[in-house]
Amino acid sequence: MNYKGYLIDLDGTLYNGTELIETAKDFVAKLTEKNIPYVFLTNNATKSQEEAVQKVLDMGVETTPENMYTSSMATAAYIKQHHRGSTAYVIGTPSLKEILQDSGIILTEEDADLVIMGLDLEVDYDKLSRAALLIAGGATFIATNPDKRFPTEDGIVPGNGAIQQVLIETTGIQPVTIGKPSGFILDGALKQLGLGKDEVALIGDNYDTDILTGINAGVDTIHVDTGVSRTEDVLKKDITPTHTINNLSEWSI
Structure with missing residues (x-):
C-alpha cells in the first residue's frame, strides 16, 4: 500500500x-x-x-x-497551550529544561505548580522524593513519555516510564502523558x-x-x-x- x-x-x-x-x-x-x-x-x-x-x-x-x-517538543507545546507562566520542578536533562523554559515555565524546586518528568540518567532518591512531595502537595504531574523499556546497543534498559512508577506508586497519581x-x-x-x-x-x-x-x-x-x-x-x-x-x-x- x-x-x-x-x-x-x-x-x-x-x-x-x-x-x-x-x-x-x-x-x-x-x-x-x-x-x-x-x-x-x-x-x-x-x-x-x-x-x-x-x-x-x-x-x-x-x-x-x-x-x-x-x-520534549510536544511537551513544550502542551505547556504553551495549558500552563504558560507556571512554575515547574523538572526531572530531566539540561536540554529538556531549556526547551521547557523557552515554552514559558519558571523552573523551581519549591512550591511548584507542575512536576514534569523526562528520562534523567542522573536521577536519584532525592529528586524522586522531592517530586513525590510536590505531587502529593497538589502539583500537576506531567510525563514526557511512558516508555518503560529503552533499546540500546547493549540490550534493553529502564526507560522513563519505569522510573515514573516510583512516583505513581508513592503518590497514587497517574501523570498527564504527552508522548x-x-x-x-x-x-x-x-x-x-x-x-x-x-x-x-x-x-x-x-x-x-x-x-x-x-x-x-x-x-x-x-x-x-x-x-x-x-x-x-x-x-x-x-x-x-x-x-x-x-x-x-x-x-x-
Missing part, C-alpha cells in the same frame, strides 16, 4: 543506542530520493530537536530539523508533516507506544521487529498492527 508520508520512530527503529539499523537508513534514503515526506517521531525527551537531528546525521543519515518531532501513545504528540507531528491521519503510516518497534498511537488514532501502523516488541508477541495482541515486517528492507515505496 502506498502512503503519502511516514511517521518514523527512532529508538529501536532507526537505531539501537549508537548502533544504526542499516535497513532503516536505506529506507529513509529512498524516501528522500522519491520526495516522500516523513517525520521522525520519537518519545526520547533527553535531546533538543537540534541534538536529535545531529545524532541522526552523525550516523550517516541525511535529514533536517524539519523532519524531527520529539516528546506516544498520546494523541497530543501525534497531532503535533502530523501538523509538522502537513498530512492527515488517513494519508500516512506510523512505523515503530514498540507496541505499547508506537503501534498503540496509530491504533488509538486510526492511523495505519507498520511494526518492525528491530527493537522492543517482538513480532511473536505483537501478533498475540487483541488489536494487531496494520502491517508487520522484520525490517524496513521488506517495505516497498
Whole structure:
C-alpha cells in the first residue's frame, strides 16, 4: 500500500543506542530520493530537536530539523497551550529544561505548580522524593513519555516510564502523558508533516507506544521487529498492527 508520508520512530527503529539499523537508513534514503515526506517521531525527551537531528546525521543519515518531532517538543507545546507562566520542578536533562523554559515555565524546586518528568540518567532518591512531595502537595504531574523499556546497543534498559512508577506508586497519581501513545504528540507531528491521519503510516518497534498511537488514532501502523516488541508477541495482541515486517528492507515505496 502506498502512503503519502511516514511517521518514523527512532529508538529501536532507526537505531539501537549508537548502533544504526542499516535497513532503516536505506529506507529513509529512498524516501528522500522519491520526495516522500516523513517525520521522525520519537518519545526520547533527553535531546533538543537540534541534538536529535545531529545524532541522526552523525550516523550517516541525511535529514533536517524539519523532519524531527520529539516528546520534549510536544511537551513544550502542551505547556504553551495549558500552563504558560507556571512554575515547574523538572526531572530531566539540561536540554529538556531549556526547551521547557523557552515554552514559558519558571523552573523551581519549591512550591511548584507542575512536576514534569523526562528520562534523567542522573536521577536519584532525592529528586524522586522531592517530586513525590510536590505531587502529593497538589502539583500537576506531567510525563514526557511512558516508555518503560529503552533499546540500546547493549540490550534493553529502564526507560522513563519505569522510573515514573516510583512516583505513581508513592503518590497514587497517574501523570498527564504527552508522548506516544498520546494523541497530543501525534497531532503535533502530523501538523509538522502537513498530512492527515488517513494519508500516512506510523512505523515503530514498540507496541505499547508506537503501534498503540496509530491504533488509538486510526492511523495505519507498520511494526518492525528491530527493537522492543517482538513480532511473536505483537501478533498475540487483541488489536494487531496494520502491517508487520522484520525490517524496513521488506517495505516497498
